[in-house]
Amino acid sequence: xxxxxxxxxxxxxxxxxxxxxxxxxxxxxxxxxxxxxxxxxxxxxxxxxxxxxxxxxxxxxxxxxxxxxxxxxxxxxxxxxxxxxxxxxxxxxxxxxxxxxxxxxxxxxxxxxxxxxxxxxxxxxxxxxxxxxxxxx
Numbered sequence: 001x002x003x004x005x006x007x008x009x010x011x012x013x014x015x016x017x018x019x020x021x022x023x024x025x026x027x028x029x030x031x032x033x034x035x036x037x038x039x040x041x042x043x044x045x046x047x048x049x050x051x052x053x054x055x056x057x058x059x060x061x062x063x064x065x066x067x068x069x070x071x072x073x074x075x076x077x078x079x080x081x082x083x084x085x086x087x088x089x090x091x092x093x094x095x096x097x098x099x100x101x102x103x104x105x106x107x108x109x110x111x112x113x114x115x116x117x118x119x120x121x122x123x124x125x126x127x128x129x130x131x132x133x134x135x136x137x
Contacts, residue, residue: 001096003123006115009094013082013110021056021086022049025111026064028079029099030072041104049106056085057106067093078118082110098122 016023028034042061046054060083067081071093078100083091098118105111 001094003119006094006119006123009092010112010115010119013092013112013115016090016109017088018108019084019086019088021060021084021089022053022106023082023084023108023110024057024060024064025103025105025107026079026081027100027103027111027114028068028081029077029102030079031077031099032102034102037102038104041102045104045106053106059085060091063091080115 026038028038046057049057063083064081068079072079073095075097076095078096078098080094080096080100081092083089094115096118100114100118103111103114
């Protein structure tokens with residue numbers, strides 16, 4: 001994924017309006033034992049969740065689980081998955097050759113800070129806006 005493609009995804013996610021269902025933002029480091037962290041964080045975010053939100057959350061989580069089981073490319077090191085059910089559903093899964101911090105968040109809108117940090121650490125904007133990949137050791 002190049003700079004412009006990542007920037008387009010960030011803009012899209014940031015443009016999404018709040019909806020009737022919660023938005024799930026999931027970032028995972030696939031080179032780590034991410035399932036354990038994922039399960040702990042899923043339990044934590046459901047504490048205090050209203051019944052209606054919980055039902056929508058579990059539906060979205062099911063889509064995330066299916067993607068993790070069937071949609072990952074073998075070379076993927078990090079994944080960012082965003083989804084929401086309800087009247088205005090969406091689902092977006094992004095795969096990277098860099099690990100992401102294990103994080104599951106639920107909110108009114110997608111959590112894009114991890115993507116912004118990734119963009120800023122891997123790319124420097126070129127004058128033409130295309131971006132140049134920089135290697136960090």
